[in-house]
Amino acid sequence: MRCPFCGTPDTRVLDSRAAEEGYSVRRRRECGACGRRFTTYERVDEPPLVVVKKDGRREAFNRHKLLAGLVKACQKRPISMSVLESLVDEVERSLRSTAELEIHSHQIGEMVMERLRALDGVAYVRFASVYREFRDAREFVQEVERLTQGGAGEGT
Template sequence: MKCPFCNSGDTKVVDSREFINGNSIKRRRECLVCKKRFTTYEKIEERALYVIKKDNSREKFDRNKIIRGLTIATSKRNISRDEIEEFVLKIERKLQNSLESEISTKYVGELVMEELKKLDEVAYVRFVSVYKEFKNIKDFIEIIEDIKGNK
């Protein structure tokens, strides 16, 4: 690892810690030439995931889109930002483990709904109502009846 201050290749690791729930490592390093310290992050390189949208266009998977949807669905619920991050990490792991490089938005939506139902039923209903584009109160009643029936 090159020192960002003097460009020397002589550095040593002073401290290593798990970062983001063990999915990466944060290292404190010290340059043996100029003695300055700096931080580096190590993360597993994951293969690129692409999402196939309803109109058959492709775009790179963006975890922030899931975070935005969950933030709205969980507003005024007792769910922290860390829980949302952990939730999205779980979804990402499932997608990476599927060994597919292209996934449909439908599959991503189904995964999110499945996990959200376990986390918070109100947030689940909110998310589903937007995702499935509910048109009337009947749609809400059906999803609530489904939740009640599964208990």
């Protein structure tokens, strides 16, 4: 591994440990030339997931974009960032466990809503209102009624 500070290819591993729930290896390294230390991560090189949008466009799956949407939906709710990151990890693992490299955006949205519904009813309705593009208050009320009749998760 090349040193990011001086460019020397002579670095040694000081420590290795599992990271990201065992899906990567974190290595602490030291440069033999300049003596500086740095961290690297080793992950399986997975083929990229492609998301097929509603209008037919295709773009690379972006876990940060999904996390940002969840953060917005969970604003002022008692849900920690680590719970949201775990939810995104779970969705991504589920997507990668299928043999498909192209996933329709509606599949991702439904997976997220299923998990959010069990987690927090308010966050679920917020996410659903954007995802399902509610056009008026009536659609919003209908979704809340469906949620309360179906036995929602905590926080409703």
